[in-house]
Amino acid sequence: MSTFQIASPAPRRRGGRARRIRGALAFYGFISPWLIGTLLLTAFPVGYAVYMSFTDWNGMTSFMPWVGLSNYQQVFTSGDTLSALSKTLILCAIVVPITIAGSLFLAVLLNKRMRGRTILRTLIYLPAVVPPVASALIWKVIFDKNSGAANRILAIFHVDPLDWLNGQLAFVVMIVVLLWGVGAGIIINLAALQTVPAEQLEAAKMDGANAFRSFRHVTLPAISPILLFQTVLVTITTLQTFVPAILLSPIAGSNVYTNIPPANDVYMVDVYEQYFDYSRYGMGSAMLVVFFAVILLMTGLIFKFLGRSVFYAVDPSESGKG
Amino acid sequence: MALHDVRTDPETTTRTPRPAPRPPAAPIRRRRERNRIAFAILVLVALLVTAPFVELLISALTPGSEIGADRWLPSMFRWANISDAIDYIPYWDLTRNSVFLATLSGVLTTFSSAITGYGFARMRGPGKKFLFGVLIMTMMVPPIVTLIPTYLLFSRYGLVGTYLPWVFWGAAGTPYTIFLYRQFFSSMPKELEEAAIIDGAGRIRIFVQIFLPLSRPLLVTAFVLAFNAVWGDFVAPDLFLNSSNTTLAVGVSSGYTNQAGYPLYNLLASGAMLYVIPVVLLFLFAQRSYVRGFANSGLKG
Numbered sequence: 001m002s003t004f005q006i007a008s009p010a011p012r013r014r015g016g017r018a019r020r021i022r023g024a025l026a027f028y029g030f031i032s033p034w035l036i037g038t039l040l041l042t043a044f045p046v047g048y049a050v051y052m053s054f055t056d057w058n059g060m061t062s063f064m065p066w067v068g069l070s071n072y073q074q075v076f077t078s079g080d081t082l083s084a085l086s087k088t089l090i091l092c093a094i095v096v097p098i099t100i101a102g103s104l105f106l107a108v109l110l111n112k113r114m115r116g117r118t119i120l121r122t123l124i125y126l127p128a129v130v131p132p133v134a135s136a137l138i139w140k141v142i143f144d145k146n147s148g149a150a151n152r153i154l155a156i157f158h159v160d161p162l163d164w165l166n167g168q169l170a171f172v173v174m175i176v177v178l179l180w181g182v183g184a185g186i187i188i189n190l191a192a193l194q195t196v197p198a199e200q201l202e203a204a205k206m207d208g209a210n211a212f213r214s215f216r217h218v219t220l221p222a223i224s225p226i227l228l229f230q231t232v233l234v235t236i237t238t239l240q241t242f243v244p245a246i247l248l249s250p251i252a253g254s255n256v257y258t259n260i261p262p263a264n265d266v267y268m269v270d271v272y273e274q275y276f277d278y279s280r281y282g283m284g285s286a287m288l289v290v291f292f293a294v295i296l297l298m299t300g301l302i303f304k305f306l307g308r309s310v311f312y313a314v315d316p317s318e319s320g321k322g
Numbered sequence: 323m324a325l326h327d328v329r330t331d332p333e334t335t336t337r338t339p340r341p342a343p344r345p346p347a348a349p350i351r352r353r354r355e356r357n358r359i360a361f362a363i364l365v366l367v368a369l370l371v372t373a374p375f376v377e378l379l380i381s382a383l384t385p386g387s388e389i390g391a392d393r394w395l396p397s398m399f400r401w402a403n404i405s406d407a408i409d410y411i412p413y414w415d416l417t418r419n420s421v422f423l424a425t426l427s428g429v430l431t432t433f434s435s436a437i438t439g440y441g442f443a444r445m446r447g448p449g450k451k452f453l454f455g456v457l458i459m460t461m462m463v464p465p466i467v468t469l470i471p472t473y474l475l476f477s478r479y480g481l482v483g484t485y486l487p488w489v490f491w492g493a494a495g496t497p498y499t500i501f502l503y504r505q506f507f508s509s510m511p512k513e514l515e516e517a518a519i520i521d522g523a524g525r526i527r528i529f530v531q532i533f534l535p536l537s538r539p540l541l542v543t544a545f546v547l548a549f550n551a552v553w554g555d556f557v558a559p560d561l562f563l564n565s566s567n568t569t570l571a572v573g574v575s576s577g578y579t580n581q582a583g584y585p586l587y588n589l590l591a592s593g594a595m596l597y598v599i600p601v602v603l604l605f606l607f608a609q610r611s612y613v614r615g616f617a618n619s620g621l622k623g
Binding site: 020027029034041042045046052112113129131132134138142144147149233238242247268272284285291292300301 | 357360361363364367368372374378381389392394437438440441442445446448450453456457458463467472490491493497500525550553556557571575591592598602617
């Protein structure tokens with residue numbers, strides 16, 4: 001291979017127009033699976049949802065009655081939607097900070113050299129690989145009013161059994177289910193901690209900074225882009241909470257959707273009900289479009305604040321351009 | 323070689339002891355003490371998050387008559403619960419469906435993502451930068467947003483109740499996996515394909531014979547991620563499939579009820595355990611691939 005190294009810079013520039021066109025065709029040929037797939041399976045369905053959102057369609061009639069923006073007006077004024085929205089935001093306000101701070105804290109601890117670290121990391125990470133369906137079912141077994149372990153623990157403190165899966169408490173159980181997977185963030189944070197320049201940490205120590213101060217002034221600024229990125233990711237994931245909300249209902253059979261405790265009636269559950277319980281396809285679509293817009297906005301914001309650097313991280317061809 | 327960069331891969335960093343920065347006249351004892359506190363906290367957290375698994379195991383082996391009894395351990399472990407759980411729902415059929423669908427999806431996604439990732443990494447064309455921006459955007463779009471409209475569209479064309487949607491999703495690749503491949507292929511030296519071009523090899527041959535074999539570690543990661551995604555998915559099979567061809571995720575979450583619709587907790591726990599064990603084993607054996615998959619999600623500022 002070394003023979004070609006000398007010759008390599010030359011042929012690149014000589015490419016004529018025909019060659020560039022052939023190159024472009026090859027490029028589009030290679031990315032065509034994704035490009036076609038995205039057009040058909042993402043852009044088209046989203047476009048369809050946008051169209052439905054301007055109609056009053058119930059899925060039965062052959063035509064879709066046009067209603068303009070009235071569905072959107074309802075998204076922001078209807079009591080049901082607003083309460084679902086506020087529940088979802090409360091969920092985010094609780095789950096996101098705990099997940100981010102908790103996983104960072106655990107990552108910092110796991111970054112210390114100690115015996116058994118690999119096993120501890122594996123155990124703490126394990127819940128993150130459990131599929132959402134299974135974690136909902138596991139916690140449902142634990143929080144059952146009559147047979148669950150949660151009430152047995154309460155009994156130790158002489159507290160009467162609580163009906164966890166009905167009423168307001170179902171919301172607490174949903175939070176527990178979501179927090180159980182805190183380990184997913186640990187791995188990202190552990191990797192992030194390796195990027196903190198060791199010289200700077202050492203310099204801070206030389207200057208007499210204690211562990212907290214060097215964390216606050218060296219580590220935190222170094223990993224803050226990754227933390228911000230993670231915050232957005234976790235927020236997006238939490239906003240679309242759906243499976244734990246529906247599967248925690250105490251009645252499990254095929255009718256899960258009709259027995260969701262009102263406390264767990266989060267945004268996506270409401271979307272689902274609009275479509276499949278009330279056949280209000282227009283309303284459901286409007287809610288999806290609003291959700292989609294919020295996510296695009298959030299993604300756009302991290303692009304703006306972090307640039308593309310977080311994404312282009314390890315790419316040599318981009319790193320020179322700063 | 324970004325993916326193998328020691329600094330970015332937590333797996334390797336922990337194995338190779340880094341020379342710890344040692345301040346002069348260090349209060350070593352104090353540091354050791356602090357590590358002991360850290361160790362204690364970690365053990366506590368590890369116990370806390372693994373306790374549900376233990377409780378699941380206990381519930382799974384509790385005899386039906388002792389459910390709801392005020393005790394931590396049943397008088398005996400009833401192993402027959404497991405075979406009862408298998409018989410109560412069409413467990414083997416559901417498992418076969420899950421394995422088939424997850425494998426199909428995994429193979430398709432892995433190769434299709436590799437092809438697209440290669441295109442983004444090693445080729446030029448007008449609009450490439452823009453399209454890559456679109457890719458990043460779609461990475462952030464949760465699948466649930468497109469799922470219901472896709473379902474309505476597919477039901478119009480009679481694609482609901484078949485595995486065809488998974489073929490389409492698989493063939494389209496996964497934005498995140500494409501991104502991983504793109505990063506991987508970008509990090510390889512130019513000489514790799516220039517030599518082959520001079521030898522007269524075409525683009526496809528270069529990809530198949532040179533780049534694809536080199537990306538083997540990533541192939542495993544991509545397959546494991548895709549397999550798990552389908553194995554763990556509840557919403558899509560619940561919407562798109564029916565009781566005759568649905569997956570284990572749906573079967574386990576809706577099958578273990580009595581006549582009145584209330585869950586049979588011991589069988590539900592057994593079923594959930596049988597459903598989770600393959601995922602946990604896959605994780606333990608392919609831990610490195612998992613870590614690589616997660617750790618590179620947008621690293622380095």
